[in-house]
Amino acid sequence: MGLPVRAALVQAVGGPFVLDEVELDGPGAGELRVRVTASGICHTDLTYRAGAGRFPFPAVLGHEGAGVVEAVGRA
Secondary structure, eight states: OOEEEEEEEEOSTTOOOEEEEEEEOOOOTTOEEEEEEEEEOOHHHHHHHTTOSOSOSSEEOOOEEEEEEEEEOOO
């Protein structure tokens, strides 16, 4: 069972960003979990929302943020 978090979710190509709750798995090997305290949506996110990326929807976009490391997976 994952940790419930709020995210800017896009359901389909060209769809709106909607703040919704999703479940976040714990960090795996070589990963960490960050409690995000500030983030933004940039031009790259808008481009991927328009269908330029090669990943399935629904998608949680965004790659710019600041926060605090809360958990670390195995090395």
